[in-house]
Amino acid sequence: MRETNNKEEKQFWKDYDPSQFKKPSMAVDTAIFTILDSELHVLMIQRDEHPFKDQWSLVGGYIDIEKDHSLEDTAKRKLKEKTGVDTPYLEQVETVGNNTRDPREWTVSTSYFALLPSENIRLKSGKGASNIEWIKISSYQSIDLAFDHQYILTKCLERLKAKSLYTTLPINLMPESFTMSELQRIYEIILGKTIQQKSFRRRIKNSDILMETGEMKATGKRPAAFYKIKEEAQTHFFTRTIESLS
Amino acid sequence: MRETNNKEEKQFWKDYDPSQFKKPSMAVDTAIFTILDSELHVLMIQRDEHPFKDQWSLVGGYIDIEKDHSLEDTAKRKLKEKTGVDTPYLEQVETVGNNTRDPREWTVSTSYFALLPSENIRLKSGKGASNIEWIKISSYQSIDLAFDHQYILTKCLERLKAKSLYTTLPINLMPESFTMSELQRIYEIILGKTIQQKSFRRRIKNSDILMETGEMKATGKRPAAFYKIKEEAQTHFFTRTIESLS
């Protein structure tokens, strides 16, 4: 590198040569959601080490620039490690970076949320994490989470709720096949509100992302038609939001 | 640090001690938008140095962990440096991180977009950037931008357009006081479409974020009422999107 002889020029070089900067640490944290026992749950890990030893945290970790080709790779790697699931619905939410969230240093964390059908999940605790558990959303606010994970989780939940008002995102929480009532129930769990049955079915029908399997579910009462997601189906965006009170 | 004696344990420590990781570089890039000559423009800088020497890039730079308390601080610092503006509307869009966007190394960039009224901007070129210019949005796609800034800018534009369909975001591009027709024109420039005048005014009136200043603008024809943004006003979200063709 060439000689620098004044302050401004030094700043110039600092701005344009990344190796001159002390780098922050860069992590990825994912709020992994699923439905269990008619409640929304998020996967949390109890930390084995300082800082925040013994406190619960979202699934995450540092980027490994040798293993990971991209940020999303980091998220997927951690998710696979913990749940065995390969291709979840994964959406980036927000990146927080500052010198207060980790007591040790300046850190950056990009957060994602993932939606998993509750079937086929095999939790793997293991290295560095003695406990890994599904935590009820109704109780996360009373737990003292590590880092700023309380904030991050809130943001993830807000995004999920907001999008559930005008998209078909929640279908990503459903198993292979399901009934309309079951799907509506998932929406209601996410939104924390009941929905008009007619409005709901009209919307889903209009979105044209589902098809009947032909099978019926014997519920004990009138049997319900089973639906599955069409092959080509993408998340559908409605032009109006759904409301409903009660 | 304690002894490690097998592969899994080594991985354990790597996962939990950030200092064991080779860190990616971390930058912030901002698409700074304003309206000039009835067109949406974005502020771009011609690079003085490799890589991508002489190509145009968004306003950005590396996090300076000594100067910046947070990611947003980095964005604001760079924006202030280049435009002299202190408190713009600033919204985080997406974080991209991989080993291909910068030929030198694994890098992460968090992108923001900013909305500035065209009044009161004093461009400052200077260290490391010979040219700094407002580029018309209509022409950015034919320019070969540095890094993945083409992608990032597209994402920023998509976000701005999408939100303009159901929020009052574009008021952040307006000067101190303005007429309804002027505001509508800004929406039309962003959306690239004309809007029904009646629909537009109905929405804005309903949002209740504007108040008449009492002044009138002599346009040569029927004078138009001047409006300004109410003190307490926040971005308003409508429950339906606006459409309009032609």
Next chain:
DNA sequence: ATAAATAAATGTCTCTCGGACACTAATATT
């Protein structure tokens, strides 16, 4: 001074889609 031109602002009808809620359908239980 009056008419024409033009942009600002409003009136009003239609259309779409969600909300409300009543109603019908298919099953199990008694």
Next chain:
DNA sequence: AATATTAGTGTCCGAGAGACATTTATTTAT
């Protein structure tokens, strides 16, 4: 056969956008 229960449909209302005509305030041309 009657009842209970969940699945699924019919139908009317209302809010707010789209379309477009109409009125209002001003300048300019005759």
